[in-house]
Amino acid sequence: MAEQAEDQKQDVSNDAGQKPEMDKPGGGAPVDETADANANREEEISTGGKNLEIGNFRVFTDLRLPEFDMGHCKAYAADNLRRSEGNAFALVTDPVLPTRYDLIKFLSGVHMAGQIDLLDSAIAHWPIFGRKTMVLFFEKPKGGHVIVSSGKQRSINEQDIAASVVEPLMNVLQALGEKGLTHRAVRATNLFFGDPEGGKVILGDCASGPPGYDQPLVYETTARMAADPAGRGVGTLSDDLYALGMTLAELAIGRRPLASMTDQEIMDIKLSKGSFQAIASQEKLPLIMIEPVRGLLCDDPEERWGFAELHAWLDGRRTKPVQGNTEKRAARSQNISGKDYYTVRALAQGVAKNWVNALTPLRDGTVEIWLRRGLGDNDRAKAMADAMRQLQWAGADKRSAEEVLVARSILILDPSGPVRYKGFSAMVDGFGNMLSYDVQHGSGPQRFSDVIVRDIPAFWFGRQEGYSPEVQRLQSAYKNLRYYIQQKSAGYGYERCLYSMVRNQHCLSPMIEQEYVVDIAQLLPALEKAAENVSDDAWPVDRHIAAFIATRLEDDVEGQLMAMQNPSDEVEYSRAIISMLAVVQWRHGPDNLQNLSHWVARLMEPAVKVFHSKARRERVETEIPKLAKRGNLVELYNLINDEQERRKDQSEFVEAVAEYSEAESEVFDLESSGPARLEMAEKVGQQAAAFASTMIALLTVSALFLMHIF
Template sequence: MAVKFSSGGDEQQVGSGEILVKNRYVIQCSNPDAAYDAPTARAYKTVHVRDKTRNLIAFICDPRYPPRLGAVSALHRVDHRNYMRVVDWDIVEWPGAEGRRYPAIICERPKGKPLSSIFETGQPLSEEVLIRAFIQPIVNVLRDIHNQGVFHGRIRPENIYFDNEAGDEFLLGECCTAPQAMFQSATYLTIPACQCSPAGRGSGSALDDFYALGVTILAASTGMDPAAKFETEEAAIQAKLSYGTYSALVGSHRVSTGLMEPLRGLLSDDPDERWVLDDVALWLDGRRLSPKQHSLPDKGSRALKFAGEDLNMAREVAYCFARNWEQAKTLVQDGTLDTWLRRSLSDEDRTEAVNVAKGVDAESNAEGSDRMMARTLIALSPDRPIQLKEFAGTVDGIFQLVGVHSQDPEMRSAFEQVVAMGLMPFWLEMQSKTDPEHLRILAKLEKLKHILGQTRIGAGLNAIIYQFNQHLPCQSSLFEKDFVPDIDYFLPAMNRAAARMGNEVEYLVDRQIAAFLSVHFKRSLGDEFRDMDAADPPYIGRIAQVSVLAKVQELIAPKVPLPELAVAAVTLLTPAIERFHSHSHRQEVLSKLMKASASGKLKDLLEVIDRKEDVEMDKRSFMAATHEYFNSVSNQIQLYRDIVNRRAIAQQIGGQIAAAIAGILAGLIVSITSIFKFF
């Protein structure tokens, strides 16, 4: 029975049995811990083999949303009493799920309910508890997490737990069961992040975490979920854009004066003004700061009426245009936007930026107008994400976005268009402040851009996706039931896939595997991929596939036999024995292959099928046989001619022999007669 995830719209189903992870932890599959389920992961009670008193929980993650395995090892080092420590992880086979494997992340189990349980009673935390038991320890936890170069991305009341009966100790939940900030509510996201597609929010930052902390503090201090006041996510975003975060979320709530100061600081929409670790630490130490209230962007003297809304600010216009992509093109192209910017908003810089954005060669085709539209949105609101229709992400987020949706042709196409349209350099050009990390990403993309357009195996968009999503599992259809986040898991997964294939082996290395290996395997596989591309003769590609796997086996696990994979490789290579002309040699090679497969070493198979000396010898022998056949047929033709003329030939030869016999006979008669007559 497979694990069912709520994001798939199914109810939870419980497996039976236990899973031993790394010989240290036992996941109790029949003992779910639904109270601690994450949006894309199911929680199960877990026991440490040697220390039964440890309170552990295992998150079985939805493979469709790759967990942040890269962050796990860093978070493992964060050992704080107020943090749900990540203990270990592995890929486990779920019992009764027909061999399906899931990522499992084992964490310390919280003792109490989530903080969001206060919303049911509407009972807020007292200011004293909030400051002493909540803000202070959580800020310390964030310091430790940020020091590891990881940003949490899931700070919200549902992911913070009471850790004692008294309700004055808290535990910050995990953050690695899903892509960064993918399932974070828009209310808890900064204005730029909440306008991104869920998977396109990038790796986040300390500023994002402190912003989310601010919203959480607001929720805890009021006993109400700030998100609850908005009917939809769009409404929350619209409110933030129109009134600023603080006004939109705090609204009519009564916030104590003691908390007003940190809330203003943490919920500031200006990243430069937003409180971060040092500011909160100073405030906790008793130093009172007076954060500036973030002023809203300039409003137009007249609203731009579009899609039934009155839009007063450039960022509102950009957000509304992004949601009404096709209709908005008309306003941009016919000069309505330009007129509003000049006459109503009177923002010369913005007007100039929009003119620069429109100043590209806007071809009459849809792609040209999309490019112009995407640039116009950036120019209108430079801090919003890069967006092309439904595809919206931060500079680093668009790689995660295309990674999560790597099987979606529309998303792939959108990503390629974003790169081809040069939206990323334009976005950076429009920023008043440049983040060195963004420049680094852009430089890396420029370096790899040439492989994006390549159609050869091991290159193209797939390679780019794996390059920028280091722990994205290999998307090959061979691993439909498996999860291969890195090269260490590759060969065992290949062996399992080979076992599932049985005798129907069409390929062992497809384009996804090639792209995955081109990123994760440190040795060059260019020659093998080139051979795989070559369609003629077909066996070359098959040999190349096995050669790729043999190289990986030699480097990664030379002593680990892969018997099922070897048998599958023999099946794959069987047509390749046609490279030998000699049928008897083919049988010999096949028998040798079968013998070699017993060792489970792919290199042994290649030594049988790809031995240069044998190939050369076979070639030479075939040439000799062809020559012999040629001569044989020539002789046969001559023989046919002889048969046709054999009467004449027989007559000729018979006459000759008759004359010779007659001559000899005559000589004998004369000699014998002479002897008798004269002697």
């Protein structure tokens, strides 16, 4: 592999030093994988022949493999240092898009027929990004891409699609479905030939970004296609089967269906005609593919083909015919901003796209009348009337109530679609990834917070029919989100929501964001590195780190978070922070954190104030530098949180206070009774003097009398 790297370096020496826009964090927007091959050649990079050792692999950063790019991620040549056989390549993920933890964990080191082999994954510093990111290592498919970079499709005989494509892809979807997982990256441009002869295809990566993020809009169901790419959600097996149907359509046609249309035009035609009819009216499908494509592209998930129908088709048996594949159309249209809509789902999208102008027909009852008379849908009409009545009870905050009315009206019209509020559009199971995208791409958390605070997801749950364990799970999680958003202190807010919902979200604290800390065990080493260049007055736990610890640590830290609610109480605030970090080190190490310990030691002055005894404080202050050198946060925390010493200090303090009070009382008595004592002394002195004078006079008279007699 090293020789191959040298060869390619010579071949591309004329392009050395060129850096494509996509090779930077945040450059991983959904891409058109059928771009011209010349564009890929321009993305080849040279970094002076350097290579990196990441885990068990050596990655050649100047040897691009554009033929193995997947979605928004770039591929690079790699050697497996533990195996002499086999060819590996590295797929570098975008650090500002969360990866899929569940799939990485499930697929790593597992061979699954129909799915590209994920050999391993690691977090490493990527020099082109100048920061750390997740790198996935795959086994090279032996046959290359089914859709080459020029957009042309390599030949697959339509008679062989069943055995070459459907069977292996069904195997993957069944295996994932048994574990409660979804692929959400089933598309023709993500297919490779598993052998040089092209007998079987395999699916490419599905774990490098949010589910559905790289899917072309035409591949998304009519329910999910209105969501932003980052918020399309994990979905269900039925969503993967729909994507399988579109994949078969693309392979059968030889190009992406509806490729000449814009995304808005695709949405319009799918909503007005239904998915299958939209394809059939614009493209010519081979006769043999009409039945499976029709069944898999059914817009009603209850009627959509499953594995039973696919197996029956593979075996040549007749399957149940697909029932009505289009929504009910109204006899007359409902106009919004000059455009006519005939179905409820199309109208929902029209309302979302014309947020301000849609308020008038909603408020004056025009939409309610259209639902009742045009569609004969009394249930939706009643729900719309109820929403209007709630607007009348809104009180002073009329504007907010009107915005909630529009959002609820969209859900009344399209209850299975995304939650849409102003510019926010995400499926409920895609909220976490949507929040992550907004926070890391400049929009911020406000849109998400507004949706949660206004309780719009609760209305979505109320519009779902029947019982679904997944909906129940999402509803339980949503209740926690409302509580977190309502709490304003560190460890809560949108930060807590983010790390709770997105398992593979790296910590976004500015202190350690570049270190790509995904697991709690990575936190303290990252802070140890950050401590080398930190200001003296900075705290090692901010809102992001507090929320990250609260969601990733096995131990309950709610007590520490409560203590952090009042930063003005320096004693409790500093003790809470030291306690949290000490618990993390106790659970996950490492044992020696000298930089972080010295950082914490500089901030321990408020915590030392917990002791009343001057001598004890001086002893603790003397011990702090000694323990800091040992790099053990647990010992530092125990030093200021020794319960026996604290009780003894408190007892001595109480005794000292009592003694001081008694002495002060005596002094007060002495000082306050001085004049009375002086008057009494004067009287006693006078009495003593009078008594003494009398006695002396009596003695003198007696002596004179005796002298006179004798």
